[in-house]
Amino acid sequence: MDQSTEKPFGRHKRKIMPFELPDAPWTFEEYQRLSDEARRKAASQNTHAIGHGELAEKEWAAAGLKAPDLPLMRRLRLERLQAELARRDYAGILLMDPLNIRYAADHTNMQIWTAHDATRYLVLMTDGPSVLFEFQNCYHLSDHTGMVDEVRPARSWIYMFAGEEIQPVVNRWGAEIAEIVHSHGGGNKRLAVDHCDREGILALEQAGLTTHNGESVMESVRVIKTAPELDCMRRSIHACEQAMYSMEAALKPGMSENDLWALLHHGNIIRGGEWIETRLLSSGPRTNPWFQESSSRIIEDGDLVAFDTDLIGPYGYCCDISRTWLAGDARPTNEQRDLYRIAADQVAANTELLKPGITLHELSEKCVLPPPDCLPNRYGCLMHGVGLCDEYPTVFHPQDLEDDTYNVVIEAGMVICVETYIGRLGGREGVKLEDQILVTENGPKHMSTYPLDERLMG
Amino acid sequence: MSDNVGHFGGHRRKIMPLEPAGGVWDADELHRLEREARDKAARLNQHALGYGQLAEREWQEAGIAAPDMTRLRQYRLERIRKELKQRDYAAAVLYDPINIRYSCDATNMQVWVTHNATRYCFVPAEGPVTLFDYHHCEHLSDHAGIAGEVRPAISYIFFYGGTMIEDRIRRWANDIEELVDVHGGGNRRVAFDLLQPRAAAELARRNISVHDGQEVMERARELKSTDELLAMRRAIHSCERAMAEMEQALKPGLSENELWALLHKGNIERGGEWIETRLLSSGPRTNPWFQESSSRIIEAGDMVAFDTDLIGPYGYCSDISRSWICGDGQATNEQRDLYQIAHEQILANTALLAPGKSLRELSDTAKTAPPDCMPNRYGSLWHGVGMCDEYPAIPHPVDVTPDKPLDDVLHPGMVLCVESYVGRLGGHEGVKLEDQVLITETGAETLSLYPFDEQLMA
Numbered sequence: 001m002d003q004s005t006e007k008p009f010g011r012h013k014r015k016i017m018p019f020e021l022p023d024a025p026w027t028f029e030e031y032q033r034l035s036d037e038a039r040r041k042a043a044s045q046n047t048h049a050i051g052h053g054e055l056a057e058k059e060w061a062a063a064g065l066k067a068p069d070l071p072l073m074r075r076l077r078l079e080r081l082q083a084e085l086a087r088r089d090y091a092g093i094l095l096m097d098p099l100n101i102r103y104a105a106d107h108t109n110m111q112i113w114t115a116h117d118a119t120r121y122l123v124l125m126t127d128g129p130s131v132l133f134e135f136q137n138c139y140h141l142s143d144h145t146g147m148v149d150e151v152r153p154a155r156s157w158i159y160m161f162a163g164e165e166i167q168p169v170v171n172r173w174g175a176e177i178a179e180i181v182h183s184h185g186g187g188n189k190r191l192a193v194d195h196c197d198r199e200g201i202l203a204l205e206q207a208g209l210t211t212h213n214g215e216s217v218m219e220s221v222r223v224i225k226t227a228p229e230l231d232c233m234r235r236s237i238h239a240c241e242q243a244m245y246s247m248e249a250a251l252k253p254g255m256s257e258n259d260l261w262a263l264l265h266h267g268n269i270i271r272g273g274e275w276i277e278t279r280l281l282s283s284g285p286r287t288n289p290w291f292q293e294s295s296s297r298i299i300e301d302g303d304l305v306a307f308d309t310d311l312i313g314p315y316g317y318c319c320d321i322s323r324t325w326l327a328g329d330a331r332p333t334n335e336q337r338d339l340y341r342i343a344a345d346q347v348a349a350n351t352e353l354l355k356p357g358i359t360l361h362e363l364s365e366k367c368v369l370p371p372p373d374c375l376p377n378r379y380g381c382l383m384h385g386v387g388l389c390d391e392y393p394t395v396f397h398p399q400d401l402e403d404d405t406y407n408v409v410i411e412a413g414m415v416i417c418v419e420t421y422i423g424r425l426g427g428r429e430g431v432k433l434e435d436q437i438l439v440t441e442n443g444p445k446h447m448s449t450y451p452l453d454e455r456l457m458g
Numbered sequence: 459m460s461d462n463v464g465h466f467g468g469h470r471r472k473i474m475p476l477e478p479a480g481g482v483w484d485a486d487e488l489h490r491l492e493r494e495a496r497d498k499a500a501r502l503n504q505h506a507l508g509y510g511q512l513a514e515r516e517w518q519e520a521g522i523a524a525p526d527m528t529r530l531r532q533y534r535l536e537r538i539r540k541e542l543k544q545r546d547y548a549a550a551v552l553y554d555p556i557n558i559r560y561s562c563d564a565t566n567m568q569v570w571v572t573h574n575a576t577r578y579c580f581v582p583a584e585g586p587v588t589l590f591d592y593h594h595c596e597h598l599s600d601h602a603g604i605a606g607e608v609r610p611a612i613s614y615i616f617f618y619g620g621t622m623i624e625d626r627i628r629r630w631a632n633d634i635e636e637l638v639d640v641h642g643g644g645n646r647r648v649a650f651d652l653l654q655p656r657a658a659a660e661l662a663r664r665n666i667s668v669h670d671g672q673e674v675m676e677r678a679r680e681l682k683s684t685d686e687l688l689a690m691r692r693a694i695h696s697c698e699r700a701m702a703e704m705e706q707a708l709k710p711g712l713s714e715n716e717l718w719a720l721l722h723k724g725n726i727e728r729g730g731e732w733i734e735t736r737l738l739s740s741g742p743r744t745n746p747w748f749q750e751s752s753s754r755i756i757e758a759g760d761m762v763a764f765d766t767d768l769i770g771p772y773g774y775c776s777d778i779s780r781s782w783i784c785g786d787g788q789a790t791n792e793q794r795d796l797y798q799i800a801h802e803q804i805l806a807n808t809a810l811l812a813p814g815k816s817l818r819e820l821s822d823t824a825k826t827a828p829p830d831c832m833p834n835r836y837g838s839l840w841h842g843v844g845m846c847d848e849y850p851a852i853p854h855p856v857d858v859t860p861d862k863p864l865d866d867v868l869h870p871g872m873v874l875c876v877e878s879y880v881g882r883l884g885g886h887e888g889v890k891l892e893d894q895v896l897i898t899e900t901g902a903e904t905l906s907l908y909p910f911d912e913q914l915m916a
Binding site for chain 1: 498566652829
């Protein structure tokens with residue numbers, strides 16, 4: 001899909017032959033040629049270069065959702081990031097979070113595993129270059145984007161790999177990163193770091209750098225979405241919603257919550273999506289209180305079935321929407337309809353407030369809240385940002401505001417999830433609804449399109 | 459498993475973060491309703507309900523007994539406490555959701571929490587466990603009866619802290635300090651598995667010293683009890699049933715993603731949790747390894763190779779790799795050669811496993827791939843496994859550096875994955891195989907039972 005971005009790999013050809021092979025069957029030149037060929041092959045058939053497959057493409061075409069310009073998206077994301085680094089006078093940034101690495105360089109590698117096992121990282125200098133430290137023998141997974149200037153083997157000092165020998169490993173790790181900053185920072189030694197244990201921070205500081213809050217940099221940059229990112233997100237949402245239609249079509253009394261939830265996983269993966277962050281699907285009595293995780297409970301006729309997708313779809317963009325359905329052909333009870341109506345009205349009203357210029361604290365004050373008997377069960381927030389996953393900022397219920405709750409202004413280009421959970425304290429059931437909204441100059445615009453339930457609205 | 463529901467006496471800390479507007483209830487009524495809601499959620503917790511008919515029937519057919527969850531939880535808690543006492547630490551504070559699960563057997567949005575630090579657990583060497591759970595998730599841990607108290611977490615990630623992170627950290631530290639004061643008996647040495655440096659600085663101001671919690675947890679998790687092994691055997695069996703569904707569905711014309719989606723679906727249907735990676739590839743994408751599952755259409759005669767990296771029922775990991783030939787055709791000689799090399803490597807390196815063997819001895823005597831496959835070798839020859847990949851990782855001799863920890867020896871109760879990837883540098887295809895093996899008193903027992911491919915072995 002983005003072969004146009006394929007760059008010559010000249011710059012990538014740092015010698016990665018981390019061992020001498022006494023009985024190597026090649027000369028060094030042959031070895032280099034074979035390695036280069038293998039990397040070119042891998043780049044040409046990278047999952048993101050091949051595209052997301054016939055099913056997803058057909059559905060997107062039918063919905064009139066144009067393909068994102070990925071080379072443009074990559075450039076715009078990088079420009080936003082480097083501009084923010086320059087604004088804060090940082091020499092560069094060290095990224096450990098696989099989602100931040102993806103934002104900066106648009107490639108993936110074992111995303112969930114590396115989210116909890118720190119085994120790869122990217123050093124992006126404010127004026128270039130971009131050096132990826134990649135897990136052993138994964139050097140071929142980033143070439144398809146042309147966004148990485150050099151790939152080196154990562155040094156991992158997690159206990160699994162370093163054991164008690166953390167100190168020497170982390171010292172070498174820090175020295176190697178510092179060397180890049182010293183070479184390319186033009187004398188600036190201020191390095192932003194997104195997530196890092198203190199051993200790493202100490203090693204960087206010992207190597208002559210000062211460290212700064214890189215999470216703040218990344219969230220501030222990611223919060224405003226560029227046009228091609230929105231194209232990606234629309235496609236991701238559409239793919240998720242197609243999977244939701246499959247779930248709704250399959251929903252019938254007698255199946256388990258897990259059987260239903262499995263269909264969202266299945267529908268996501270067959271469309272080239274990536275993973276699901278949570279397992280928030282429940283039915284009947286398990287819908288109240290909220291946050292109970294999908295289980296083997298058999299769904300019964302007349303149950304409410306509520307879920308939150310929390311899904312990382314195609315292009316790595318998040319589709320975070322919630323819906324509540326009624327299982328079986330029965331008529332909803334009055335209580336079910338009441339709960340649903342309260343939730344739907346709340347989401348609709350709060351969506352209208354999303355205009356550029358309003359602050360988070362103003363939103364907290366102006367938002368419609370759950371009625372008093374549902375307030376103890378309220379959701380964690382009224383609104384939150386979304387992009388490659390849940391993102392900054394967050395709008396809290398007024399009851400949850402603390403002296404240390406930050407306040408910023410809503411701007412055009414933000415994408416915000418409008419949340420509600422409505423369930424009475426001690427009640428049998430509850431309703432979860434959530435829409436994904438783009439803030440434009442002219443006000444809120446729905447990105448999620450999945451219809452509300454006609455029976456429950458009736 | 460429903461017999462494992464603890465008594466809730468210890469959990470009733472007042473969590474009433476607001477005055478209910480309009481005075482819907484008096485304080486007693488409010489308490490009664492909250493208590494009821496938590497009791498209901500504990501009874502209906504996914505782990506208390508069990509993993510459903512399908513999984514239970516398959517486990518019964520396979521003759522794998524149910525673990526005693528009460529005993530399993532006590533064992534794991536005692537393992538942590540033993541490691542804490544041995545190092546003279548007052549407590550561990552755990553952020554990794556897998557470590558939290560190990561300590562108090564409660565799950566909550568596991569993947570999301572992995573990259574959003576929003577819940578944590580205080581495990582003292584003596585005294586009650588305090589779980590700081592996500593906003594309004596106090597009802598997700600009662601079923602296990604381990605957490606003596608649940609408090610609302612104070613998260614200082616940018617998503618929640620924004621510009622006021624320092625203030626949040628102080629409020630967060632108040633809780634930690636209070637618990638250290640109450641339960642530490644004067645000891646202020648606390649192990650953290652993950653900790654941002656600014657939080658460490660705040661603790662230093664309070665004379666709390668920070669120590670390596672990863673070491674504590676990896677050491678605790680290293681030795682599996684009989685109950686843990688039953689849970690793991692069940693997780694592996696469920697995974698293998700899903701693999702059989704994949705193998706049955708495999709035919710030319712299917713995309714890699716369509717095949718991979720069946721593993722996700724099969725895992726969730728059986729109450730499993732998530733998959734760490736997306737390591738499935740076919741034909742030319744099997745070499746070099748680590749290419750992620752894509753929309754490529756699998757062709758007749760293609761090698762299809764995958765690595766499950768799956769977190770299954772009970773939260774135990776099933777980390778198995780297999781390679782298959784697509785379609786009814788004959789495998790090529792090259793395919794059979796590669797497969798047989800990999801298979802022999804797995805068998806030989808499994809046979810080396812016995813208690814008392816040092817990691818260095820294993821690395822030195824391991825069977826490795828032939829020279830023309832060595833540049834493409836897998837990252838490790840063996841690695842630990844439990845609730846995910848775990849310590850230790852045993853590298854190829856060519857990857858041994860002075861800072862690799864190899865002096866440890868194997869003990870009964872450890873579980874290791876035996877790894878092989880065999881693909882020639884610049885070659886068309888490759889083979890991935892991996893088995894999960896228990897170290898016993900006398901040798902080793904392979905826990906993964908999925909058969910190897912007859913045609914490729916012939």
